Amino acid sequence: MTNPPLVGTAEELPREKVEHFDRDLAEVLRRYPPDRKAAAMLPALRIGQEIFGYLTPAVQRLAADRLGTSPARAEEVATFYVMFNTRPIGRHLVEVCTNVSCCLTGGDRLFEYLKHKYGVTNGGTSQDGRVTLREVECLGACGTAPAMLVDEEMYERLDPKKVEEILGRLE
């Protein structure tokens, strides 16, 4: 058996975006010793995700290349952490906590409500591509539960009305 073809190289990415990536990465690299560039893999992938939308093999290779490490290292990180997306998502990401303290204050009902609202199951994207809905683990907002993240910003002490207000503002 031959190896499958390697899909995606850093060269196929738009040059402008790659330059943007390099500028932002240079800023982040100042936080790590010069001989420990690979430590910046998490921030590098976060930047890549912000600029390119999600972490395609090409974006992973770009990060690995710039940090002087292997693409396997980039893939290992991109697939381990839940905040990294290796597939396209909707224009907005809505993440609802359904852990214990949130459920004791209505988090699971909220999640059910949103599944119906967007016509999706966990992880699905609405037909219009506007929202990807995800169930997430404890967000550290247990006293002000239930909580959700919308595009990584946290909203707390939610009820259906408040959720409608927040989500109604999304494009």
Add this chain to the structure above:
Amino acid sequence: MSETLILTRRWGKPDSAALRTYRADGGYAALDKALGMEPAAIVDEVKKSNLRGRGGAGFATGLKWTFLPKDIRPRYLTVNADESEPGTFKDRYIIEHDPHMLIEGIAITCYALDIHLAYVYIRGEFARQARILEAAIAEARAAGVLGQRLLGKKDFDLDIFVHRGAGAYICGEESALLESLEGKKGYPRLKPPFPAVVGLWGKPTIINNVETIANVPWIVANGGDAFAGLGVGKSGGTRLFGVSGHVNRPGVFEKPVDYNLKKLIMEDCGGIPGGRKVKAVIPGGSSSPVLRGDEIDISLEFDAVKAAGSMSGSGGVIVFDDSTCMVRALARISKFYAEESCGQCTPCREGTSWMEGIVEKIEHGHGTAADVAKLEQIAGNIGGQTICALGDAASMPVQSFVKKFRDEFLRHVEERRCPFGDHGWGLDQSSRPALVGGVRY
């Protein structure tokens, strides 16, 4: 019993996160004092203070610091702000309301331990807290508090950086945190060697929780004995307890380390909504064994909770009223550990999913009495068999829920359904105003 507030006294003040607010309240005076002390004398004060780690394990902080090998440099400090244990929500408020207290604690700790590079590892979901902390670090640096000369007077260069995680509970485990900080997936390392000996990039590394480090300025300013005097036995100072779930007033409360759990729930949190009774309490984050409602008249001090068969852990208290289904609650907790198991060790990787599946099966009325026994058997085969404590963290809830609420598990089996129907999470699931260090949310 003391009313002294160490950690929350500035919370809610206007601009409490600003450097000028902190300085106006005497901030960075402890660092100034520390710079006039011998580093070893600072370590001695922390040892005397009986400060115990606030991340969950309750390990003596001063003792941990002495594990650093004498002659190896560089050494690193890593502050654990990966607050992810369900029920725990305290460190975020230290960062939101008083980031300079944390920064001053880092600076003193680094000076005491001859460390010149510190990272705050903050969970990825805390984007706002990361911004606040980065702004505060930049402000301290611009004002000459940090940089080449501490407070502009002592030749001691110190850099503090924020490293954001990206969504993984396991990275709160200290060796997984180091892996993540090195740019890898969060696989815990075999110990020994412990991080104090072989840590970040193979160098000696001290890892302390946010709340732990935030206590250091007060200890230096007031002395280790004074801090020890606020506590009891081997536990000094005050603690932040976060209470959530079925209480009238959830929130974060700074209390003496030996505060009474029942009093915290019934008085500080205003009791249970609707006058219902406490059915169960998880006293220290979701991994700590559950207590029945009649077992909560206890001190929250680490050793006292241990004597009561649980753990004070991270101070995250979750309250369940008597309309809650304990099987449903355990199903959710088990799902969490199955989701968050990193997959490195077979007992945890496989066992957590089995447990989740079996508890779900029982909750949905398809379980048998043998399933209940099997749960205990699986849990017993995970605990102690894995590289890190996640395996134990997943087992302890299962073992304690089954032991303390066995009748309820068996009722699900006998009735072939959940006796609580659609209201497994309680009759009243509404959100209530919280009181966080005296600030209303």
